[in-house]
Amino acid sequence: MLLLIGTLPIEGLKLHTGEATLDNGKLKIGDKRFAVIRGTPAMMAACCAICNAYNLDNPYCIVAGDIGAGDGSSSIYNYLKDNLYLLEPEVCAFHYIKPVLVAHNKVVDAINKMNKKPILIADAGYMYVAKMAGFASFYDIFTPDLGELAFLADKESPHPFYTRGFIFHMEDKAEELIEMAYKEKNAPKVLCVKGKKDYISKDGKIVKIITKPDIPVLEAIGGTGDTITGMVAAFTYKGLSLENASIISAKLNRIAGKLTNPTPATQIVDIIERIPLSIEKF
């Protein structure tokens, strides 16, 4: 099973689970349809696009509504703690979930009790809490942007907003930041760093730097990192190595972006629609 987990920005939406597909520009999970917007929906939709293109099983999704108060995140943490072992996923991608240290650590305990540890991918709030809790190396792939990489590199930072200035100013030195993150044990096996240049590193060594096509406006478009995370999950489930899944996802994201002929006002749904075509152009 390919398991995707995250909150949706819908107040009052109770925990909802089901297989996900793309349905006329919407994300369908079980019997409910959701708009493809930045955040968890973009991650799940991009994953669906890859699964569909390669005839993989549809991902199974766990979502709950949360507009920041933490109610939906709490229900997700509780569900994972009690049910993750029953689902027996091979790949898990954790996304927009409010960071709560104690709850995260209970999920780690639940994973440790599974017969086989899944491949674990974390981005967004769940990546923040994994690092905060000191469990980064428990995971297989993180997909940070440059600001988040600086946060991983700063051993004292509890959130990207607190990254110390001397590190924040090192954003043009991504390779040094990657080295620092591994040195401080704040990185998983593979880092897929999203930015003007995408850096893929494994066990502390950079294995690929992706620069083309160069589409600077993608940084402004909300969700362009979420799509990479979703594609990484799908390709990992397909059987690609962690680093190759990251490399191909970063490249496809750029190609899909280019095919959209984007401006800073472009919305992520338009880029996700072009993922199938980006595979043809790859």
Next chain:
Amino acid sequence: MLKVNIARFLPQLKKKNKKVETRGKGLILFSETSEAIRAESILKKAGFDIKMVAPPYHLRKGCDLSIEFNIMEQLAVERILKKLGNPPLDIVPITEKMLEPVNILRETDYGKWIMIRTANMKLTFDKETKIIVNISGGGCPDVPYLANEMIGKKLEEAPSPRELGYTVCAYALNVSFENAKKWIER
């Protein structure tokens, strides 16, 4: 033409994120980040000299903000927060150096549009219409919600992340939002 400019914000670079002295300082802790954000507004309006900081490691529970203040003013601070329905979880003396939030802004000029970034939060707007066209970055659940509420609205009409948000990401987005509004006033 793409242009990245941080020089515009040089005065703020001087205030860059750093460890600070803590003698005579206290820390106001809250059960929720949103309460800390509300308390900041209350205390600033009342004229207290305060600073948002990260709680020390042993007091963190996840997505946290806390308020550093002059501990000599503890009674007054407690009184006003209780009176206005925002009582703190606890107030403790600071015994270690604290981390301040990033105050460094980056500005990326895309020609018709400009992107203002604070830490991990980016807000892009149309220079002419002043309409917010995109919000990217961040990882807490209120960020997609705030993006839904803010995108498509003019900067002066959009709801403030400070009012609608709950998390540190929302707080960072608010810094970008406020600076975007300052940009259009220049």
